[in-house]
Amino acid sequence: xxxxxxxxxxxxxxxxxxxxxxxxxxxxxxxxxxxxxxxxxxxxxxxxxxxxxxxxxxxxxxxxxxxxxxxxxxxxxxxxxxxxxxxxxxxxxxxxxxxxxxxxxxxxxxxxxxxxxxxxxxxxxxxxxxxxxxxxxxxxxxxxxxxxxxxxxxxxxxxxxxxxxxxxxxxxxxxxxxxxxxxxxxxxxxxxxxxxxxxxxxxxxxxxxxxxxxxxxxxxxxxxxxxxxxxxxxxx
Ligand code: SIN
Ligand code: FE2
Numbered sequence: 001x002x003x004x005x006x007x008x009x010x011x012x013x014x015x016x017x018x019x020x021x022x023x024x025x026x027x028x029x030x031x032x033x034x035x036x037x038x039x040x041x042x043x044x045x046x047x048x049x050x051x052x053x054x055x056x057x058x059x060x061x062x063x064x065x066x067x068x069x070x071x072x073x074x075x076x077x078x079x080x081x082x083x084x085x086x087x088x089x090x091x092x093x094x095x096x097x098x099x100x101x102x103x104x105x106x107x108x109x110x111x112x113x114x115x116x117x118x119x120x121x122x123x124x125x126x127x128x129x130x131x132x133x134x135x136x137x138x139x140x141x142x143x144x145x146x147x148x149x150x151x152x153x154x155x156x157x158x159x160x161x162x163x164x165x166x167x168x169x170x171x172x173x174x175x176x177x178x179x180x181x182x183x184x185x186x187x188x189x190x191x192x193x194x195x196x197x198x199x200x201x202x203x204x205x206x207x208x209x210x211x212x213x214x215x216x217x218x219x220x221x222x223x224x225x226x227x228x229x230x231x232x233x234x235x236x
Contacts, residue, residue, distance in 0.1 A: 032126060035176050035186065038162070038200030040127045045119075046166045047193035050219075052115035053168065057139060057228060060084045063110045064102045066141050072096065078146040079209075085112040087136040087235045089155065096155050098136060098235045112137055119195075120164045120232040127197035129162045134232035142172065142227040148209040150177055150185065153233065161234035162199025168192055170217045170227040177206035192217050 033041040046053070066080035069091040083089060087098040088109040102109055116137055124132030136156075140148070153163050167174075167190040174196060177185035185206065190196065198205060214225050 035188065035196070036198070036202040036205065038128070039176070039198035039202040039205065040196070041188060041190070042123055042126055042195040042197065043191070044193045045123050045126065045195040046168070049115055049119045050168065050193065052113075053119070053166075053230075054219075054222065056113035056115055057168075057230075060110045060113070060139060063107070064088070064105065066139075067104060077148075078142075079148055080141040080143075080146075082139045083137060084110045084116070084139065085134065085136045089136060089138050089233075089235070098155060116230065116232070119166065120230075123164050123166070123195045124162050124197055124199075127162065127199070129197065129199050132161060132164065132232070132234070134161070134164070134234055136233045136235040138229075138231040138233070140229040140231065142170070142209070142212045142229070144170075144212050144214040144225060146209075147211040150175060150181060150206045150208040152204050152206055153231075154204060156233050156235045158234045158236070159203050162197050162203065164232040165196045165198075166230040166232075167194045167196075168228040168230070169219050169223045170212060170225060171215050172212055172227050172229075173210040175206075175208040175210065177208075179204055179206070181206055192219060 061082055064082045066082050068080050069077050070093060071091055072093055072095050087100060090097060090099050090103055100108060120134050121132050169192055171189060171191045174188040174190045175185040176188055177183045212227055
């Protein structure tokens, strides 16, 4: 299995020479859908973690409530956001930045729950990026109609680490473009439990999310009609 995957799947080139075998080294090739040499969808990868993730998200949002940030251009984002981990991403009229404290409370962001860190590390490993140790997790909440326009994740100091992005709740259409804003973007349907990982030469690809359409999902009774996205980064 491993050799077949390595022969057809250049994401393997990003293991950085590490010889440690992850639990997911034998992940069947069909269990990861390539979006590029260093970019993969891992369908359903987060499902075994969901029971741990949901209470942890509630705990994070209890300490650092979701908010709609304003961009430097004065636009209020339709997606509501909070963070956990040593650093949190934030935006206001002065710019985008990572901050060790929540500007709304002045307190440090809630620590990253162990289940979050474990999922991020295992998903990155399944995509060929071993030993991913994120210091920031953005928690995005989408209500129907919320969208995220095409952007690059480039406020991080370390572009050597991948981005790991976890979808929970309502399905969404993820846009995965190229290295230039005008490049044609693939439309990638993401369901509850799917994880997308992009790194290496794909690390700075433009991406976004189409306006969320109301649709059923397995956690409707617990979450209601929303989508939660966890985006893990190595920011410092
Ligand atoms: C992001 O780009 O930060 C979030 C992507 C998503 O919600 O799937
Ligand atoms: Fe992003």
